[in-house]
Amino acid sequence: MNRAPLVARKMLQYPFARAYSSGVAAAVASAATSTVDGPHTRPVVKTAIPGPRSKALLEEMGKSLSTSQVAFFTDYEQSCGNYMVDADGNVLLDLLTQIGSLPLGYNHPAVMAAVSSSSALTPLVTRPSLAMFPPSSWPELVQSTLLPLAPRGLSEVTLMMCGTCANENAFKAAFINYMDVKREKPLTPDSEEYSSTMLNQPPGSPKLSILSFMGGFHGRALGTLSCTHSKPIHKLDIPAFDWPVALFPRLQYPLDQFVRENEMEEKRCLAEVEEKMEKAAKAGEPVAAIIIEPIQAEGGDNHASPNFFKGVQSIAKKHGASFIVDEVQTGGGATGITWAHESWGLTEPPDVVTFAKKMIVAGYYTTLDKRPKEGYRIFNTWMGDPIRLVMLKAVAAEIRSKDLLSQFRESGDVLLSGLRELEVQELNCTQELFFGKEKVSLIERSATPFWYTGPGARVHSAPLTATPPIRETPSFQRFAAKGLIWEGVGRWE
Amino acid sequence: MNRAPLVARKMLQYPFARAYSSGVAAAVASAATSTVDGPHTRPVVKTAIPGPRSKALLEEMGKSLSTSQVAFFTDYEQSCGNYMVDADGNVLLDLLTQIGSLPLGYNHPAVMAAVSSSSALTPLVTRPSLAMFPPSSWPELVQSTLLPLAPRGLSEVTLMMCGTCANENAFKAAFINYMDVKREKPLTPDSEEYSSTMLNQPPGSPKLSILSFMGGFHGRALGTLSCTHSKPIHKLDIPAFDWPVALFPRLQYPLDQFVRENEMEEKRCLAEVEEKMEKAAKAGEPVAAIIIEPIQAEGGDNHASPNFFKGVQSIAKKHGASFIVDEVQTGGGATGITWAHESWGLTEPPDVVTFAKKMIVAGYYTTLDKRPKEGYRIFNTWMGDPIRLVMLKAVAAEIRSKDLLSQFRESGDVLLSGLRELEVQELNCTQELFFGKEKVSLIERSATPFWYTGPGARVHSAPLTATPPIRETPSFQRFAAKGLIWEGVGRWE
Numbered sequence: 001m002n003r004a005p006l007v008a009r010k011m012l013q014y015p016f017a018r019a020y021s022s023g024v025a026a027a028v029a030s031a032a033t034s035t036v037d038g039p040h041t042r043p044v045v046k047t048a049i050p051g052p053r054s055k056a057l058l059e060e061m062g063k064s065l066s067t068s069q070v071a072f073f074t075d076y077e078q079s080c081g082n083y084m085v086d087a088d089g090n091v092l093l094d095l096l097t098q099i100g101s102l103p104l105g106y107n108h109p110a111v112m113a114a115v116s117s118s119s120a121l122t123p124l125v126t127r128p129s130l131a132m133f134p135p136s137s138w139p140e141l142v143q144s145t146l147l148p149l150a151p152r153g154l155s156e157v158t159l160m161m162c163g164t165c166a167n168e169n170a171f172k173a174a175f176i177n178y179m180d181v182k183r184e185k186p187l188t189p190d191s192e193e194y195s196s197t198m199l200n201q202p203p204g205s206p207k208l209s210i211l212s213f214m215g216g217f218h219g220r221a222l223g224t225l226s227c228t229h230s231k232p233i234h235k236l237d238i239p240a241f242d243w244p245v246a247l248f249p250r251l252q253y254p255l256d257q258f259v260r261e262n263e264m265e266e267k268r269c270l271a272e273v274e275e276k277m278e279k280a281a282k283a284g285e286p287v288a289a290i291i292i293e294p295i296q297a298e299g300g301d302n303h304a305s306p307n308f309f310k311g312v313q314s315i316a317k318k319h320g321a322s323f324i325v326d327e328v329q330t331g332g333g334a335t336g337i338t339w340a341h342e343s344w345g346l347t348e349p350p351d352v353v354t355f356a357k358k359m360i361v362a363g364y365y366t367t368l369d370k371r372p373k374e375g376y377r378i379f380n381t382w383m384g385d386p387i388r389l390v391m392l393k394a395v396a397a398e399i400r401s402k403d404l405l406s407q408f409r410e411s412g413d414v415l416l417s418g419l420r421e422l423e424v425q426e427l428n429c430t431q432e433l434f435f436g437k438e439k440v441s442l443i444e445r446s447a448t449p450f451w452y453t454g455p456g457a458r459v460h461s462a463p464l465t466a467t468p469p470i471r472e473t474p475s476f477q478r479f480a481a482k483g484l485i486w487e488g489v490g491r492w493e
Numbered sequence: 494m495n496r497a498p499l500v501a502r503k504m505l506q507y508p509f510a511r512a513y514s515s516g517v518a519a520a521v522a523s524a525a526t527s528t529v530d531g532p533h534t535r536p537v538v539k540t541a542i543p544g545p546r547s548k549a550l551l552e553e554m555g556k557s558l559s560t561s562q563v564a565f566f567t568d569y570e571q572s573c574g575n576y577m578v579d580a581d582g583n584v585l586l587d588l589l590t591q592i593g594s595l596p597l598g599y600n601h602p603a604v605m606a607a608v609s610s611s612s613a614l615t616p617l618v619t620r621p622s623l624a625m626f627p628p629s630s631w632p633e634l635v636q637s638t639l640l641p642l643a644p645r646g647l648s649e650v651t652l653m654m655c656g657t658c659a660n661e662n663a664f665k666a667a668f669i670n671y672m673d674v675k676r677e678k679p680l681t682p683d684s685e686e687y688s689s690t691m692l693n694q695p696p697g698s699p700k701l702s703i704l705s706f707m708g709g710f711h712g713r714a715l716g717t718l719s720c721t722h723s724k725p726i727h728k729l730d731i732p733a734f735d736w737p738v739a740l741f742p743r744l745q746y747p748l749d750q751f752v753r754e755n756e757m758e759e760k761r762c763l764a765e766v767e768e769k770m771e772k773a774a775k776a777g778e779p780v781a782a783i784i785i786e787p788i789q790a791e792g793g794d795n796h797a798s799p800n801f802f803k804g805v806q807s808i809a810k811k812h813g814a815s816f817i818v819d820e821v822q823t824g825g826g827a828t829g830i831t832w833a834h835e836s837w838g839l840t841e842p843p844d845v846v847t848f849a850k851k852m853i854v855a856g857y858y859t860t861l862d863k864r865p866k867e868g869y870r871i872f873n874t875w876m877g878d879p880i881r882l883v884m885l886k887a888v889a890a891e892i893r894s895k896d897l898l899s900q901f902r903e904s905g906d907v908l909l910s911g912l913r914e915l916e917v918q919e920l921n922c923t924q925e926l927f928f929g930k931e932k933v934s935l936i937e938r939s940a941t942p943f944w945y946t947g948p949g950a951r952v953h954s955a956p957l958t959a960t961p962p963i964r965e966t967p968s969f970q971r972f973a974a975k976g977l978i979w980e981g982v983g984r985w986e
Contacts, residue, residue: 061632068868069624076615087629098622099874111618122569125604129591131562136580139554161654168714179730194725200733221661223715232687237672239701240693375561381592
């Protein structure tokens with residue numbers, strides 16, 4: 001995860017897009033270094049994509065697994081750094097890196113060295129129940145890896161297996177906390193809570209809700225899916241909790257021309273949050289937590305100002321609800337700082353920050369006072385995976401020693417100024433690559449230089465029957481032919 | 494995962510329990526072989542457990558992670574086969590093996606060899622988005638590993654990261670299927686379904702339910718937790734879907750003395766399932782799936798007859814609901830056959846069979862016609878983890894080549910006849926180890942020899958404030974001092 005290679009990729013794709021800004025090229029070239037030396041230096045496309053071998057494999061895979069989402073098959077052994085090699089030997093520039101989950105790209109030597117050491121073998125073959133029988137090395141590994149990466153003010157960490165489970169359990173922690181504060185007298189063995197919860201009824205299973213934002217994506221299990229509002233296809237036909245959804249600001253760009261309008265838009269959205277909180281409480285299903293992404297990634301790369309996020313935090317606090325920041329997509333350095341929310345200048349930390357993807361391990365940070373006092377409330381068989389923490393340790397050391405975050409920020413500046421130049425020239429070529437001029441301004445919007453980290457298609461209601469497999473969409477075909485994989489464009493036509 | 498070592502462990506623990514059956518000992522000794530040669534042949538307890546080093550590590554870990562569930566710290570490098578070595582050098586017989594998730598025990602040479610090969614390095618460091626960019630080797634790996642293990646009649650497989658997510662997604666597949674069948678006309682881009690689901694409202698987010706059984710355990714995300722009814726502590730303070738819960742049969746033992754009573758009990762329970770299905774449909778929240786475990790493990794080791802399960806399947810079919818068998822605890826050979834439900838003699842397979850734990854990978858099997866036609870409905874970033882499938886392949890080959898399932902069954906017979914002898918002698922020592930005579934009869938009940946695979950404490954409502962960390966419970970102390978780790982006893986006093 002290095003902005004310089006990203007910029008290099010941008011540079012490389014321009015000739016294919018029929019337009020080129022020499023000013024950008026010069027700036028980009030100066031930043032075009034890579035942390036991974038590998039055999040690939042540019043895309044090489046030899047066959048149609050998917051090629052004949054991918055097509056044969058697709059048929060084979062279809063016998064036992066769904067193939068609706070398959071773009072092509074990959075030769076991961078031959079892939080290196082930012083370059084992905086497909087089953088037909090095509091070399092592709094990868095701007096997606098497995099939905100933003102490979103922070104240093106393919107087969108990074110530092111990560112390979114970390115898992116190849118003899119001390120990594122046991123954690124891999126003996127995946128322990130970390131909450132019951134942690135390895136002797138666990139406290140040190142957690143403290144030397146996860147604590148230096150912790151968001152300011154948060155030092156309690158709970159590990160899970162994926163982003164969805166991180167958020168589901170952050171919800172549970174918030175519910176437990178909310179009831180802890182609210183409960184007037186301690187439970188006794190004959191409390192109605194115990195019998196009622198076994199039948200999914202209050203008071204043991206209370207009516208509580210999580211407030212989320214239109215356009216947000218927080219996962220796909222039944223709790224998190226009720227807070228996901230990016231695309232209907234994710235939710236259709238699945239029952240949901242009837243939890244409140246507030247509008248996320250829709251800012252107008254360029255920002256400097258719409259200062260007043262955008263302030264009003266954010267105020268309007270904050271008022272709606274306040275209103276929904278009150279309405280939920282009155283309806284007997286109070287909001288125990290608000291969950292929000294620093295940048296709505298899956299839902300269309302929507303941004304808001306630090307003031308908006310501060311306002312949301314303040315409303316949450318006023319109502320005794322937890323303020324959960326979902327950094328599954330933005331966390332781990334993607335915005336040029338470790339956690340995107342740290343650019344907001346909050347005076348106190350969020351109650352919970354969740355992570356996964358390029359953090360390699362998944363889970364959430366919180367404060368010690370939010371830790372459930374009783375065991376087995378936030379619990380599962382594994383509670384994380386030590387080998388993934390070994391990998392994260394190597395990744396974090398690499399980012400630190402090579403000062404990659406500075407490189408991200410510098411490359412971001414280069415990219416941004418190059419995009420501005422293209423914007424001035426009103427080149428149509430940027431339309432597809434950056435979702436047009438709006439996107440250029442969106443990039444300008446973010447408090448820190450923006451780095452694209454995940455799916456970014458616009459929210460719209462594509463009809464269920466008209467969802468072709470990604471490999472059959474025209475834009476996928478168009479970009480793949482140029483040796484470029486950009487999932488956000490290819491997914492929805 | 495070998496019954497012989499289990500029996501050997503039983504034999505070893507008897508002297509500590511102050512009673513011993515020489516008949517059992519002789520039978521047990523003959524079966525006491527192990528597939529792992531290691532340095533440990535019996536428990537050696539040198540310190541209190543947790544010992545001084547565990548206690549120091551506990552304090553260290555408490556600075557950043559919850560320690561409520563920690564029993565002690567483990568030296569996994571020194572652990573081998575069925576023997577776990579703790580941080581203080583105590584050698585313990587492990588009857589729990591990480592909540593039943595290590596099928597061949599600690600540091601098994603076959604698994605170590607599989608992940609040490611150079612071809613395993615890339616799948617580990619480059620965890621792909623398997624549904625979008627599968628490795629070229631993926632179809633072959635899935636077909637050579639998961640298909641030979643597939644339950645009869647099921648050849649479609651979907652991979653997830655853990656048992657909870659396997660069940661959550663099995664629910665989603667069932668909901669999608671239910672609506673697919675029910676939907677009268679195809680959706681169009683302006684269908685109300687698309688806009689309503691974005692706000693968690695019907696018709697896009699329909700009112701549908703999953704029927705589950707009292708005592709069942711299916712996971713801890715918000716959908717599966719609504720189907721979990723084993724212990725209140727798992728559910729307390731977390732909102733739940735108001736989904737129907739039916740009673741699981743409570744059989745009387747010895748079975749041959751209660752034939753008529755037990756038939757009536759199962760009929761009564763089936764009638765209740767039927768009644769709840771009708772009631773849910775009338776209330777406008779029809780049941781899209783019934784989920785059930787072949788043996789209620791977490792909920793108290795409750796069994797039912799094949800006729801009962803056949804009856805449940807038949808009711809599900811009649812109402813157009815999927816029949817989901819949750820084999821997260823029972824699957825992977827634990828009962829002497831690969832899947833416990835195959836002992837029921839069903840004339841057609843379950844609609845969905847879910848798995849995790851000792852299958853190492855998690856997910857569910859179903860039939861091709863249950864595969865959602867559209868992409869991105871059952872989807873997440875990783876959709877499984879290839880390195881775990883490499884491990885399962887080695888485990889399955891080991892079970893096959895050593896014929897471990899036969900050994901499980903033989904050892905089961907030995908264990909069962911030994912238990913019967915102890916039962917005849919009415920030795921109090923079995924009370925704690927096997928939950929008394931009732932448990933002996935429970936073991937007799939199962940269609941195939943029973944092998945204890947996970948938590949097995951009785952369902953009861955322990956008060957929230959009276960849950961000590963496992964390491965502080967008297968029974969944990971008692972058993973640990975004898976070099977035996979048996980989680981089901983230690984957890985709840």
